[in-house]
Amino acid sequence: MAGDWIKMRTNLWNDPRVSRLVDLTDTTEATVIGGLYWVWATADEHSLDGAMPGLTLRAVDRKTGVSGLADALVDVGWLEDHPEGVRLVRFDEHNGASAKTRAQTAKRVANHRSNCHVTDQALQDEHGSVTDALAREEKRREEKKEGEKTARASRLPADWQPSFEEIEFCRAERPDLSPESVASQFRDYWIAQPGAKGRKADWMATWRNWVRNQRGGAPKGAATAGQQTANSVKEAQRLIFGGHDAAV
Structure with a gap:
């Protein structure tokens, strides 16, 4: 539920998994990436952890207009099918507020590295602020995970x-x-x-x-009802015939 933009890689078009999706759906990269945009944008708007209760594989195909896309996403490991609804795999790495914050932090780091013309002192100060920002972001991400996990538990x-x-x-x-x-x-x-x-x-x-993890319903080595009956018959024969086998 992070809002008005999502993180999508600029080299997504050439990702081997996208090529696999194209082959599985018999469509094009543009069609597949359009479908991915809908899936990721919907999850970003309606999910905190990647779980989307009530959304089925068939619904994903219908919403994106790409037949077989949902099964293909499961095949490449980007989606999981659960009885209660689909779930995006590794959602927090690519979606949500924390992913956006990390993207912005990475951009600040890149800008910092490109400022070669500034003084050494300025670079040291900037390096410290960027390092602190990364550490704070990592801590916030871990705290958010723990908080969401606790909130969901019942x-x-x-x-x-x-x-x-x-x-x-x-x-x-x-x-x-x-x-x-x-x-x-x-x-x-x-x-x-x-x-x-x-x-x-x-x-x-x-x-x-x-x-x-339950133990077996019957103790190990316990005789079945049929075995118990057979044992009883053998015991009766032994008593009647004095230890000799009964005539067949």
Whole structure:
């Protein structure tokens, strides 16, 4: 939500990834870069971290007018597809207020280096101010990241129930588990966690990790129902025939 301009590289036209996008969409560099402009400008205006809830891959194709662009962006690593909406990769390096501040700072550094005609003292003073500006910018960027991460984190609701997608993930990833039992353990554990430990920015990802790390539904080496029946039959035969195999 940074406002009225975005950062785009002047050599973007010759970027190998743009060439890859052109091949995947069977269009031209001008068409692809126009689509990229819409994607990046929209993210800059409506997102703080690159996530755009509700925006699907199909919507990106429709908005840009470039069929297959969204899948191509995923292919080159510039976009990620999530159930809740697409997300720009490494958003804070290229978009948002921090990216603009870094661009302006870099410009000041370039101007400083080009001022070869000024006195040594002036250069030292300017160098100090530029170095300080870079350090302050880096500190602001780290603080902003931490602040946004904390602001996005939330506690698990006391009445939480797994969604259809979460249940299906459990069944597909760990068919040996009972989704209802796993959900009950998940809810009890995280509701009981105090402070920052009980706050998460992405509960869906937390659920997926929880499911993957669960122990098996049955103890290791435990016999199945069929095996137990077969063992019972063998034991009965042993008692009846006195240790000899039954006639077949």
